[in-house]
Amino acid sequence: MTTPMEKFIKEMEDFLCPSKVYVMDGSDEEAKKLTKEAQAMQVDGRIVLKELNQKEYPNSYYHRSNPNDVARTEHLTFVCSPTKEQAGPNNNWLDPKEAKTKMDALFKGSMKGRTMFVIPFLMGAPKSPYSKNCVQITDSIYVALSMRIMTRVGKQAIEKIGDSDDFFRGIHSIGDINPGRRYIMHFPQDNMVMSFGSGYGGNALLGKKCYSLRIGSYLGYQEGWLAEHMIIIGVESHDGKITYFLGAFPSACGKTNLALLEPVFKGYKVWTLGDDIAWLNIGQDGKLYAINPEAGFFGVAPGTADKTNPVMMRTLKNNKFFPTLFTNTAIDNSDNTPWWEGLSDKKPKDLTDWQGEKFDESKGSPAAHPNSRFTVSIYNCPTLSKEYDNPQGVPISGIIFGGRRKDTIPLVYECKDWDSGVFAASIIGSETTAAASGAQGAVRRDPMAMLPFCGYNMGDYFQHWLDMGKKLKVQPKIFMVNWFRKDENGTFMWPGFRDNSRVIKWMIDRINGKSAAKDSEIGLFPDENGLDLTGLNISPETMQKLLTVNKSEWQKEIPSIEEFYAKFGEKIPKELTKLLQTLKQKMR
């Protein structure tokens, strides 16, 4: 008997016309074989993988992409639900029939002369009741190898899927890497994504943003759970107790640094469970539980260094899981190691830039692409939590939301209850960065850091958050943070990085009822002794500025929140409209 998975593979083969079909088993031998093949193979006029210095960076390989394909392309990303209203103003929408016709025309015969890789994979641990079955088709060996790092690929997935028809279908082809023929189309009702014309992680590793967030958020809405753009960490305090947190920040706001943080305090330790995506379910005990559906990090390289993220540097040089990939960084020719801005204070003398040219500083552009990335297994992370594979996930006590704001938003405040937390998260604004193509530095509203990733109408999504709160017997505390405030001279006021652990320590004290807080118009602030600033050279005036509500800044903020809410019309839950009115009155 043919299983639904076999039927899908056959249909794809007949439609895409590859010269070969290869079903991945996820073994180490397979990874070695594919890595070797990729080193001998040219795609789009470039060798797919080059070996890096194996002593400095064991098991590491270098990939350079087409310069037109270096980031997520939100304007080419569509959610094709039956109606435009279901997709909401937060998504580009196309009628599903029209979208399929368009994509079929691009895909038909697109794999001629290429290998069609079939990647059976799981999002989540095999024994988890919350994990999901998936199959991706791709004609990119780079994508196939990356998927093996980022998800659980192969036998375990094939076994779990068995003869079931219940699996996500991801259809991907790099086509001719032409932005004019590039689309990432989501079909939430069909549990399917079709992605054409890009090999970039966020567009092509379909388990990541496409499935785990856009399709996942829709499934969560249907099934009573949440798919979120969040890190998961366990923070061990001096008493040995571990408090689990989620953290949501828009792309490139230091999420990965926070996920691998080394606290400044003795006896404190951060255990890492995830740096990008969390799936949240309500456990039998009424608490919120989180799993990380992914199995690797796809992190931004620039800015990663021993000073800013020593644990990630150790992860990248750890050779346990094979291979680690670096994409669009520069290369230091003196020793064949990857290099990026921020890695060392001094620039190496002989660099090849991310486009393969000899680096010429006088041109004024960076050597590594600002969105250059590493793809590395989470099992290489020395601070990986022993609960990472726990099928039930970990119980969450605190949720941290933040954005990159030079003004308005204080360093930290605690929301008074779940609904105020949902409100605060629904109005997050952040200055845009290089993770998505388009203008950089403008403030855009990015509720829950999910604006580019919510696979349905965000008004319904807000309601779903409020409803989840009602179902929880124990609601985690919700905190808002902003590590990025600047003074009048444009200098960061808070040191950030490891010192962010001071803020987290206060949160743990709040969770355990050990620290008082001061009330304000927006929520609760640490009182005079709340934040442990031992050993930090920061003036009381700066702390005062970091922890106050500036009414005139908020007054400027409110119209843009109103404008954002207005886009969703009646879909914005009444509770949130009321909270916005209250905020407005308080800021008068």
Ligand code: OXD
């Ligand atoms: C990412 C992103 O790649 O958020 O994680 O853009």
Ligand code: MN
């Ligand atoms: Mn992300």
